[in-house]
Amino acid sequence: MADFLYFRDDEPHDEPAVTLDAFLGQSNAGAVRVESGEDVRDLLPHLDRLRLIEVSFPAYRDGRGYSTARILREAGYTGELRAEGDVLVDQIPLMRRCGFDSFAPAADIDRAALDRALTRYDNVYQSAADDRTPVWRLRHG
Amino acid sequence: MYRYDQYDQNLVDTRVEEFRDQVERRLSGALTEDQFKPLRLMNGLYLQLHAYMLRVAIPYGTLDGRQMHMLATIARKYDRGYGHFTTRQNLQYNWIKLDDAPDILADLATVEMHAIQTSGNCIRNISSDQFAGAAADEVTDPRPWAELLRQWSSFHPEFTYLPRKFKFAVIASDEDRAAMRLHDIGIQIVERDGSFGARIFAGGGMGRTPVIGKEIKDFVPVTNLLSYLEACIRVYNRHGRRDNMYKARIKILINALGVEEYVRQVEAEYAALDKQDIDPPLAEFERIAAYFAPPAFEADAPDTVDRSDPDFALWLDQNVGQHKQPGYAMATISLKPVGGIPGDASADQMDLMADLAERYSFDELRVTHAQNIVLPHVKKADLYALWQALNQAGLAEANLDLISDIIACPGLDYCSLANARSIPIAQKIAERFADAGRQRDLGELKLKISGCINACGHHHAGHIGILGVDRKGTENYQLLLGGSGAEDVSLAKITGPGFDEAGIVDAVETVTNVYLGAREQGERFVDTYRRVGMEPFKEALYG
Ligand code: SF4
Numbered sequence: 001m002a003d004f005l006y007f008r009d010d011e012p013h014d015e016p017a018v019t020l021d022a023f024l025g026q027s028n029a030g031a032v033r034v035e036s037g038e039d040v041r042d043l044l045p046h047l048d049r050l051r052l053i054e055v056s057f058p059a060y061r062d063g064r065g066y067s068t069a070r071i072l073r074e075a076g077y078t079g080e081l082r083a084e085g086d087v088l089v090d091q092i093p094l095m096r097r098c099g100f101d102s103f104a105p106a107a108d109i110d111r112a113a114l115d116r117a118l119t120r121y122d123n124v125y126q127s128a129a130d131d132r133t134p135v136w137r138l139r140h141g
Numbered sequence: 142m143y144r145y146d147q148y149d150q151n152l153v154d155t156r157v158e159e160f161r162d163q164v165e166r167r168l169s170g171a172l173t174e175d176q177f178k179p180l181r182l183m184n185g186l187y188l189q190l191h192a193y194m195l196r197v198a199i200p201y202g203t204l205d206g207r208q209m210h211m212l213a214t215i216a217r218k219y220d221r222g223y224g225h226f227t228t229r230q231n232l233q234y235n236w237i238k239l240d241d242a243p244d245i246l247a248d249l250a251t252v253e254m255h256a257i258q259t260s261g262n263c264i265r266n267i268s269s270d271q272f273a274g275a276a277a278d279e280v281t282d283p284r285p286w287a288e289l290l291r292q293w294s295s296f297h298p299e300f301t302y303l304p305r306k307f308k309f310a311v312i313a314s315d316e317d318r319a320a321m322r323l324h325d326i327g328i329q330i331v332e333r334d335g336s337f338g339a340r341i342f343a344g345g346g347m348g349r350t351p352v353i354g355k356e357i358k359d360f361v362p363v364t365n366l367l368s369y370l371e372a373c374i375r376v377y378n379r380h381g382r383r384d385n386m387y388k389a390r391i392k393i394l395i396n397a398l399g400v401e402e403y404v405r406q407v408e409a410e411y412a413a414l415d416k417q418d419i420d421p422p423l424a425e426f427e428r429i430a431a432y433f434a435p436p437a438f439e440a441d442a443p444d445t446v447d448r449s450d451p452d453f454a455l456w457l458d459q460n461v462g463q464h465k466q467p468g469y470a471m472a473t474i475s476l477k478p479v480g481g482i483p484g485d486a487s488a489d490q491m492d493l494m495a496d497l498a499e500r501y502s503f504d505e506l507r508v509t510h511a512q513n514i515v516l517p518h519v520k521k522a523d524l525y526a527l528w529q530a531l532n533q534a535g536l537a538e539a540n541l542d543l544i545s546d547i548i549a550c551p552g553l554d555y556c557s558l559a560n561a562r563s564i565p566i567a568q569k570i571a572e573r574f575a576d577a578g579r580q581r582d583l584g585e586l587k588l589k590i591s592g593c594i595n596a597c598g599h600h601h602a603g604h605i606g607i608l609g610v611d612r613k614g615t616e617n618y619q620l621l622l623g624g625s626g627a628e629d630v631s632l633a634k635i636t637g638p639g640f641d642e643a644g645i646v647d648a649v650e651t652v653t654n655v656y657l658g659a660r661e662q663g664e665r666f667v668d669t670y671r672r673v674g675m676e677p678f679k680e681a682l683y684g
Contacts, residue, residue, distance in 0.1 A: 061179065061262070063302025067378045070299055074417055090163065090180055097298035110171060116162060121155050123148050125292045126367075127418055128299065135148040135292075136421035139428065 005092075005103040005114075012102065013052040013080050033084075040068045047077045055100070057085035066098045073099035073129035089113045093121070099129030142203050142505060143288050143432045145253045152295070153250045156257060160184050161243035168240070183263060183301070185231075185256030186242055190557050193237040195245060196259040201269035201287040201311070202230030202508040204254075209495035209506055211252040213488040219245055224491065226476060226484040228548055228599060229308070230268050230508040231259055235555055257295055262303045264294035264374070268310045270318045271509040274433060275517040277465045280332045283313035285430035286339065286363065289421075293367050300374050304381035305389035307374065308346075319510060320626030322354040323347055323602060325391045326373060331360065338362045343373060343403070344395035347596035351632045352392040355400045357407065363426045368419040372411035376403065435466070436503035436518055442468025446521050453528050455577070456539040461524065470521050472502075474514040474531060475538035475546060479571045482564050483549045484512030493534050501527050510626075511548055511587075513541065543580040544588055544653070545571040548599050552592030552609060553616070559592035561609025561616035566590055569646045574653075583653055586666045587625070602626035604667040605652065606633040607645060618645035622652065622678060623670045634675060637683050648682055655681045 006012050017033035024042060031052035034040050043053070053072060055065040069081055080102050083095050087105040092114060095103070103109075127134045145153070160180075167177040181187075185196035197212065204212075212232055216224045219241045220234040227233055237245070249255055259266055267287045274282040290309055294300070300307070310321045313330035321327035327342040338360040345354025361369045377391045380398075395403045444467050448454040462471040474494060477483050486494070494514055498506045501523045502516035509515060519527055531537040540546045547570065550556065552563030567590055574580055589603030593610075600606030606621035617639040624633030640648050653666070655678050660669045670678070 060176070061302055062383060063262075063300070063304075064379055064383075066299045066302065067375050070375075071413075074413060088176060091302075094296075094298040094301055110166075113162070113166060113171070117159070120159055121152070121296075123152050123155075125152070125295050126297060134421075135152075136425045138148065139146070140422055140424050 002105055002107055003103075003109045003111075005105070005109065007096070007101045008080060015052065017052060017054045034068060036062050036064045036068075040071055043072070044075050047072070047075060047079075050077070050079050052080045052082060053077065054082045054084050054104070057083055057087055060086045060088050060091055066094065069095070069098040069100050070129050089117055093117050097124070097128040097130050097132070142205060143200075143284075143429065149292070150250075150253070153253070153255045153257075156184075156255060157243060157246045157250050160246055164239065164243055179261055179302070181242075182261035183258060184242070184246065185259035186237070186239070187260060188557070189235065189555050191555070192235065193239055193242070194555070195234045195237045195242060195256060196227070197232045197234070197249060197254060197256050198259045198266040199231050199254075199508050200291050201267055201273065201284050202271050202510075203273070203284060204506050204508070205504045206495040206499040206506070208252045208254055209491050209498065211248060211254065213491035213495070215245055215248055216488040216491065218248075222488045223485055224488075225482070225551070226486065226508050226512045226514070228510050228512060228550075228597065229259075229266055230271070230510055231266055232508070233551075235551075260306075261301075262305050262307075263301045264297060264303075264307045264309065267291050267294070268308070268319055268324070268510060270312045270314065271507040271515050272318060272462065272471055272517060273313070273507075274435065275464050275469075275471050276314055276316075277463045278316055279314040279465075281313050281330055281337055282430075282433045283311045283328075283330050284433050285426060286313075286328065286330060286366075287311045288429050288432075289363070289366070289426060290370075293370075299371070300378060303374070303378055304383050305386065307377075307391070315628055317626070317628040317630070320599070320602060320630075321345075322630045323351070323599075323626055324354065326370070327354045333360055336362065339366055341369070341373075344392040344400070346390050346392045347599060347601050348390065349387055349594045349596070350392065351596065351601040352396065353630050353632065354392075355395070357400065357404050364420050364423050365415065366420070368414045368417065369407075369411055371419060372407045372414050375410050375414075376406045380406075436505075438466045438469060438518070439520070442520050443522055444468050446524055450525070452532070452539075453525055455581075456528055456537055457524065459539040459543070459581070460541040464518070466518075468521055470519050470524060472516045472519045472524065472527060473509070473541045474516065474536050475540055476513050476536075477540055477546050477571070478535060478538050479545055479575045480568055483547050483567050486514075490534060490536060493530070493536070497527060497530055511542075511546060513546070539577065540580060542585045542587065544574050544583055544586040544605075545580055547571060547588045547590060548603070549590040550592050550598035552590075552598075556592060558595060559609065560594075560611040561592050561618065563590045563592040563598055563609060566607060566609075566618065566642065566645060569642070570649055573646050573650060583657070584665055586653070588649070589624075599626060600624070601632050602630075603633055604665070604670070605649060607649075610639060612639065615641070617641060620645065620648050620652070620682070622675065623667060625667060629667075636675065636679055651681050652678050
């Protein structure tokens with residue numbers, strides 16, 4: 001397996017993730033995988049039972065996972081939220097803003113470039129799923 | 142106009158540094174061209190037929206003299222001394238080297254400019270009415286709303302990999318000078334009970350499948366606007382098609398769902414998003430709006446103009462519009478000289494327009510979606526001097542909204558997607574109708590040319606539209622009639638079989654002759670077409 005990137009204080013959750021259908025069908029699983037075309041809202045009634053939600057990025061151009069992540073965080077999910085698949089250096093900062101806190105990229109990540117990317121912007125224009133303060137709030141104290 | 146504070150400047154400077162890093166990783170091979178492509182597109186850099194093209198954002202088409210001078214400087218330093226103003230109120234350079242691009246962005250950042258999101262599948266530069274803040278018919282200046290959207294949409298974490306590009310237009314008058322209803326989301330600012338709000342249209346667009354945007358919300362206050370728009374775009378991001386790029390725009394989703402179902406989903410999403418602290422406080426909107434306070438007009442500037450020079454009087458009647466402030470006027474500088482390339486300006490012309498703006502228009506210029514430049518606040522007493530300066534530089538063409546004021550996309554001369562050339566067709570038509578008296582007699586006639594079905598030249602919205610197609614390896618041109626991008630919005634219809642290069646120029650002349658024969662008092666070309674229908678035109682073309 002290629003790099004695994006983890007931005008949480010607790011230990012990574014290594015239970016294998018079941019499919020969304022399997023999860024909704026049974027389930028006492030604590031980890032579920034959401035494909036990019038699936039409706040994550042089906043998970044919302046069960047968030048308190050979940051410790052890991054893995055969101056697939058079949059191609060970096062497929063941006064559905066960004067909305068998936070925000071919907072989960074807006075609904076109050078606090079467990080591990082993992083982006084898996086075609087996850088690249090320049091997309092990770094945006095994914096962090098949408099609430100992802102672990103990454104399982106299909107190919108190795110250039111760590112030096114990623115460190116630069118993650119620390120580059122001092123400011124953000126929007127409030128999102130992370131705890132960064134948007135500039136409109138800085139402007140108005 | 143808006144000025145950056147330390148935060149805006151920091152964000153734009155950081156973007157330059159980020160892009161420099163990305164270019165270096167591309168040049169070293171750390172990024173593949175496929176991985177680099179969306180990153181460079183997000184900075185407005187396209188690979189065209191002969192070189193890179195860089196598209197610079199001119200937010201809502203407003204810029205000052207210092208910025209226009211910088212565009213001229215860049216044209217000289219990194220291009221071939223030209224720039225091309227686009228139908229999205231932006232500027233393109235057609236001959237850029239990849240290694241120069243970071244330096245160009247750094248130069249732009251020194252004058253509060255950038256190329257952020259002028260391309261790519263993200264929210265693009267916000268367009269607006271070129272007469273904002275000056276037009277007599279606006280309820281308020283739409284640009285503070287557009288600037289609010291610019292900041293919110295820049296580097297939006299959720300909406301940077303949408304199914305397809307996403308375009309906004311914001312206007313604030315009933316007359317639509319920005320083709321608002323042909324945008325993914327069009328916003329008209331309206332007044333209700335003494336406060337302003339956004340009336341929202343969604344799902345408009347040109348391209349292969351032209352659609353007129355439908356109203357989805359009658360009034361959204363400014364303090365709810367961003368969360369409402371996030372709901373609109375989130376529904377699209379999640380459910381818009383990604384399997385076929387030609388069916389990926391929001392208009393296709395809305396047509397497939399039906400507008401009621403789309404609105405239902407948006408409202409459900411909005412109910413959740415409204416609680417998320419997405420919207421800045423009213424104080425932020427007011428901070429932005431303060432930058433757009435009217436300039437210091439002279440209260441008693443004379444309202445009359447000396448018309449004794451007949452050439453000046455022609456320009457005055459054609460290119461100068463009514464300002465909300467007595468004694469002032471809005472002057473359009475045509476970038477459509479007969480035989481020229483629509484929307485092109487040389488570096489010297491840009492410098493001159495910048496100087497004239499500084500001298501006569503409170504240091505403001507506008508770019509129009511019809512690819513002309515506006516000096517929005519000219520004292521009527523200065524109009525003659527302004528005209529003389531323009532005339533000396535070959536910039537006083539008195540053809541605003543006439544048949545030679547053609548919108549044309551770059552076409553096969555530059556664009557790798559093109560089926561046919563657009564620019565030479567525009568030049569030939571302008572030459573055919575070069576006689577100024579003849580043009581004036583034809584009256585308002587919006588002619589628009591696209592070099593392929595992607596419709597960057599807005600041919601669907603032309604009173605007369607021309608679409609270049611490829612017919613068995615030769616360039617062929619279809620003729621369309623009856624479109625409009627204005628408040629009387631409509632989509633043009635194809636007349637019938639296409640024409641070759643010479644034939645299309647004749648065909649345009651033929652349909653204008655039908656109009657001249659059939660028009661009633663006060664009718665424009667498009668009015669006559671709407672009254673008499675396609676038949677008489679078809680008859681004359683193919684009969
Ligand atoms: S309409 Fe076609 S030819 Fe013209 S600029 Fe757009 S993509 Fe290129």
